Amino acid sequence: VIRRLAIVGLGLLGGSVAKAARAESLAREIVGIGRNPARLEPALGVGAVDRITTDLREGLAGADMVVLATPVATLERQMAAVWEAAPPQALITDVGSTKAAIVRVAESLSARKPLDFVGSHPMAGSNLSGFAVSRADLFRGATIILTPTDRTARDAVKRVTEFWEAAGGRVVTMDPATHDRAVAAVSHLPHLVADALVDAVVRMDPQFLEVAGRGFKDTTRIAASSPEVWREIFEENREALAEAVAAFRAALGDLESVLRSGDRDRIESELERIRKIRAVLG
Amino acid sequence: VIRRLAIVGLGLLGGSVAKAARAESLAREIVGIGRNPARLEPALGVGAVDRITTDLREGLAGADMVVLATPVATLERQMAAVWEAAPPQALITDVGSTKAAIVRVAESLSARKPLDFVGSHPMAGSNLSGFAVSRADLFRGATIILTPTDRTARDAVKRVTEFWEAAGGRVVTMDPATHDRAVAAVSHLPHLVADALVDAVVRMDPQFLEVAGRGFKDTTRIAASSPEVWREIFEENREALAEAVAAFRAALGDLESVLRSGDRDRIESELERIRKIRAVLG
Helix, strand or coil: CEEEEEEECCCHHHHHHHHHHHHCCCEEEEEEECCCHHHHHHHHHCCCCCEEECCHHHHHCCCCEEEECCCHHHHHHHHHHHHHHCCCCCEEEECCCCCHHHHHHHHHHHHHCCCEEECEEECCCCCCCCHHHCCCCCCCCCEEEECCCCCCCHHHHHHHHHHHHHCCCEEEECCHHHHHHHHHHHHHHHHHHHHHHHHHHHHHCHHHHHHCCHHHHHHHHHHHCCHHHHHHHHHHCHHHHHHHHHHHHHHHHHHHHHHHHCCHHHHHHHHHHHHHHHHHCC | CEEEEEEECCCHHHHHHHHHHHHCCCEEEEEEECCCHHHHHHHHHCCCCCEEECCHHHHHCCCCEEEECCCHHHHHHHHHHHHHHCCCCCEEEECCCCCHHHHHHHHHHHHHCCCEEECEEECCCCCCCCHHHCCCCCCCCCEEEECCCCCCCHHHHHHHHHHHHHCCCEEEECCHHHHHHHHHHHHHHHHHHHHHHHHHHHHHCHHHHHHCCHHHHHHHHHHHCCHHHHHHHHHHCHHHHHHHHHHHHHHHHHHHHHHHHCCHHHHHHHHHHHHHHHHHCC
């Protein structure tokens, strides 16, 4: 059991970490840290955390586990201060949706002050954000990607794995660069494409949206997400996203030329190949 | 009330028309017509239809309403035979997902033998097909696009509207060409894009699919659809789809250049503009 769990940032993810830790009795004390007291108070009000503070040093004092849950760009800027304020025994993880840059910063900070850090990315979320939509069961059944490197202590990986599994997650590990390419492919690219789909309809005729059915709504649901959060993610993962967009353009172009061929067997076998791959995901 | 409703093709859509008509008592007698008796028998077995036949002439005899529910390409080939076999009082509609070509054929056939025809496109479906997945409530809350022209009798439009509304649908009307552009935008393009998304991930690394979360599943759900059905739809609506793909490429390219600009306000305001449009759809 964690004696003192400190969570920096109590939005959708940080709030859900607090609620899950409380629901599963993963920590004796939970401290919520943030810049804006008004945004922290609801978490105290519903008992998701025991204490709130806007002072990083005060919040991290005595913590044996720290979860960094601010948006990725804020997180990177905060890390030096976190390393300075965190006690030597603290195990640090985060919930950032890109990992290479964060892990790089953590390892360079640990070169001066060694702290256990394991990058985490819970593949859970919503197109909504903020503590109000956080849930104790957000991570139930969700894939949590950990990104240890050869500099990461085995025991730290084990403890972070146990934490996420206790919150209901399914833990997999990847190196940070592979993680960033994987999420560019299965998360950031689909988001950008969903944005472009919505915009494409508007360009043709905004009234066409009036006949959009379930297929269009499903395909574009993620386009209704926070612009601030996604601007940061797109920027943060620029390189891997560019690779994913290139793969997508090639795939779309090849599909179009298969369709243009008019060769029914070839068209159907290509659609069938893709259908089978997608069907496996359920 | 319809005295004799004849439905040609008892797959997902035709089967659901039969079940909805039965559930809402829209017809005294329902006749199911198809090429393969083995595929028709389940509908008779569950009482969705009163009679089945593989003979178009026998099936259409005495029908006052006919719903054509075979796949679009089959449907176009069948229409001459339907016009020949249908009694003069029959009101004919269809469920085809493209409309310009079908309406053109219907009007040219009606120039020789005048029959009331109103093109319908129920924007309801599933990535599954066949009678086994048909449901009486498939059209509940669904948008049904009717595509009358200046040659269509007002009364025919009224009766077809009443039919779909009784089945739970929300009826809107468009001219056939606008319909085809609208569905290219909100249905066929998203499908092609979903296919390309799945293939893009495979091109980068098939193992990345193992960390696909809800966002990816939502965005690509329609890629798990029948290759036969979609090959026909893509072929049938080739021209409008090409226009939609061009609009999409332009939208994606513009989004990329906004991201490349690094201008945070501009990026966020573009993402916000799209978020707002999508959010309206719920």
